[in-house]
Amino acid sequence: MIFARSAARALSTPSSSRLFSASAAAHTKVAVLGAGGGIGQPLSLLLKNDPLVTSLSLYDIRGAPGVAADVSHVDTASEVKGYAADQLDQALEGVKVVVIPAGVPRKPGMTRDDLFNTNASIVRDLAAAVGRVAPDAHILVISNPVNSTVPIVAATLEKAGAFDPKRLFGITTLDVVRAARFLSGIVEATPNETPVTVVGGHSGATIVPLLSQSPHGKAVKGEKYEKLVHRIQFGGDEVVQAKDGAGSATLSMAYAGAKFTNSLLRGLNGEKGVITPTFVKSPLFADQGIDFFSSNVELGPNGVEKIHPIGELTAEEEKLLAACLPELKKNIEKGKAFVA
């Protein structure tokens, strides 16, 4: 279940579904930039199925009109429109939330940072267009390396005088989804009983699961703990290797992207207590020169409502954080330098 319970109820009762969509209409035009890709296509399908999305704008340099024609036949209330390569500005008109999965994925043997040279300019150019056409939009960045692409979007918007830190999010939800799933397998519970807060960034050692803060997670010790942490940090590699040159996680990422988008929309619509980890401009480690960090964030009518501190850590988690911070700092600086 990726949607809130109230939303799921609305889906199953046509009359309340219509009502729900109508009341949310003013706030819920969502654009997907990179909608023709491995993530973009299933993400567009899942967003079409979210009752909080009333209008879906699908853009890609290739294939988006076809994806839009296909997805638009799904019998939910939202409108869908596809835009061709030269129609980016039209795709962004009136959009409240922009989700960006545009860019190349990894092949075996590559790190996420190896994608920087290709994806940095893609993300920069898309961010510049959002700043120009939809300066009040919330921007959700999926394109890797997230630790660098989010600072790239921020710096690009800053240049354009359109940066609001409350409206920029790096999507780290897949790490949270994986952590819950992998932990559930070890402790024989269901994943919704085993949520895990994951902080830091989105690559290898910068992914820091705080298992001690999870009632089930704190019971996992020794070698089992080491293996679980490694699997959460390097879960992306498992998929890259299994796909054997055909890309990285797309379906689980689409799920995670739709899940985060739904959380944001619930916050924007005034629901209280919507809290999830996301990579945002953050004061938590700013004194160490690290001004983007993922921790639990409460989402509200303006986007970021409250950035929660990371809480108490065990000695093992302190070590993980110590390994995370210098790498994260480097990744962030690389992103900023690209725009400067």
Ligand SMILES: NC(=O)C1=CN([C@@H]2O[C@H](COP(=O)(O)OP(=O)(O)OC[C@H]3O[C@@H](n4cnc5c(N)ncnc54)[C@H](O)[C@@H]3O)[C@@H](O)[C@H]2O)C=CC1
């Ligand atoms: N944040 C996360 O947790 C995750 C991030 N990713 C990242 O998401 C990105 C996309 O991955 P996939 O969908 O598998 O790749 P893909 O290659 O299947 O799709 C990417 C799409 O972006 C489009 N594109 C390229 N340049 C564009 C531009 N300037 N404007 C609009 N669209 C453009 C391509 O035409 C293509 O359709 C990769 O960078 C990948 O590393 C992947 C999984 C998880």
Ligand SMILES: O=C([O-])CC(=O)C(=O)O
């Ligand atoms: O591993 C990759 O390159 C894609 C990704 O970010 C993930 O699956 O977490």
